[in-house]
Amino acid sequence: MRRGQQRISHQSGHGFPSYAPSNARRIVCESVKGYKWIRKQWLQVQYNDRQFKRDCLWKHDMSTQPKDVSQVPEEFLSENVEALSTEEDQMKDAQWFASGEPFRSMHVNNPWLRPPVGGNGVPATRPDGSLSEPFQCPLYDAGRSAEGGGLNGTPYYDTTVPRKHNYWKVFDDLPVETKDINRARRDLQKYGYCLIEDAMSEYQRSYMRDRLDEQARAERECGLADMSPHFHIMWTLVNKGDCFAKCIEFSPEWVQGGPLIEQLNKELLGPGHYAYSFASNIARPGSYPQNLHQDSGAIHPIQTPGAPVLVNTVYIMQDVNEVNGGTLVIPTSHRLVSQTTPGEEVGPLPPAVNVEAKGGTVMLMDGRLLHGTGVNHTDEWRYIMTNSNVKPWMRQQENWQLSVDPEVLENASDKLLQRMGYFSSGLLEIGSYSGPKTTLAVRLALDEGKYQRIRSMSSPVPDDVKEGLTIHQMKRRIDAARAAKAD
Secondary structure, eight states: OOTTOOOOOSOOTTSSOTTSOTTHHHHHHHOHHHHHHHHHHHHHHHHHHHHHHHHTTOOSOGGGSOSSGGGSOGGGSHHHHHHTOOTTTSOGGGGGGGGTTTHHHHHHHOGGGSOOSSGGGOOOOOOOSOSSSOOOOTTOOGGGGGGOTTGGGOOTTSOOOGGGOTTTTTOTTSOOEEOOHHHHHHHHHHHSEEEETTSSOHHHHHHHHHHHHHHHHHHHHTTOOEEOSSEEEEOOGGGSOHHHHHHHTTOTTTOTTHHHHHHHHHHHHOTTOEEEEEEEEEEOTTOOOOOOBOSOGGGTTOOOSSSOSEEEEEEEOSOBOTTTTOOEEOTTHHHHHHTSOTTOOOOOOOOOEEOOBOTTOEEEEETTSOEEOOOOOSSSOEEEEEEEEEOTTSOOSSOHHHHSOHHHHHHOOHHHHHHTTTTSOOOOSSGGGOSHHHHHHHHHHHHTTOOOOOOSOOSSOOHHHHHHOHHHHHHHHHHHHHHHHHO
């Protein structure tokens, strides 16, 4: 109903529209057609009432709004905007978004980066979900892996570890397992990754490895496993054991190298970084190779040459190498790709290699580094966990605002809440009363079905309406706490 239109009473005392003919009851009794007419009129009243309520929300006179498209300035019409937005017309600084760079040229100049799909005449079928038969990756030849990884057009996944690779073994300063923070810093900056030796104690590693295996088996049994040709990826680990929550905090209780790992994350990401995701990547027996990629894809195609916006903390739960699918990396690629200017092409890249490390090692990896899951040539599942941390202005991959169990939230430390994004959320219904505790309170109230939002209101507001609003209740508690602190 538009402004100025008379609002009609919903119904008479007998349940008929007040404007219905006086003989309406007789019509209903005598004629199905009459009943349908009244039904139609009654539905129209309900529609008008809903329309009236919506229109009451407008704070300006609807009569001033354009009634038809002829009143809209022609410059604003979509067809005219489109006609003046050809590629030549658009802003030059933004055209590189459409160029596909740097990834278009990266794949043109390095065709070996593409995972095979029955290439070179070798039959290959992606896994169909069956877990009993291992998938035999095409073109794998351990005898030529020392010259593989992309050299001379060899497949990127047909490779070996750096110390065995003909290209990389001449570099005597490639990352190796270390407890020296300065060596780790150098490796991260120069090669894009570092290996923290014994970052997990044997007890920490074996306990979490067993917990992962138990959880993964149960999820596959229930048909709830997130399966791909590459791996079973197990999300929301924070709900699946306190040990995993402690990993997000880098707590020495479950990650003895936590303080060193946290310091390196802080140096690369700055203070206030939080968790983008924390999941277990479990490479399936005979896993299909994963396309090499950057994990900073949330901002693609933008590159950040000065520093990464994402850092991966990779928990290696068992010995990894070229046989069971140690993570594939192209050392130095974090610089080679990120230092291109917008629209600039990427030339030939160095070959890929498999990471080699003992179980209990933690690998820190620059999010700009090209990497991927290697082929697991064994009949056993291969376990790692990946905790990605990002700048606090980036949206998280895992929606922890909704997915975290209430019991975990109620027992969470402030540090865990901050890492899960509860300290970095947007404003609530009153900006000056939005913060970590209000975000948590709202989430718990939602779980209990008690969250009452501020809806359309008009003065005077009944006391019971005001008292029922969740933000009003939180405001009252916050005001009391602030007053007590001031005293």
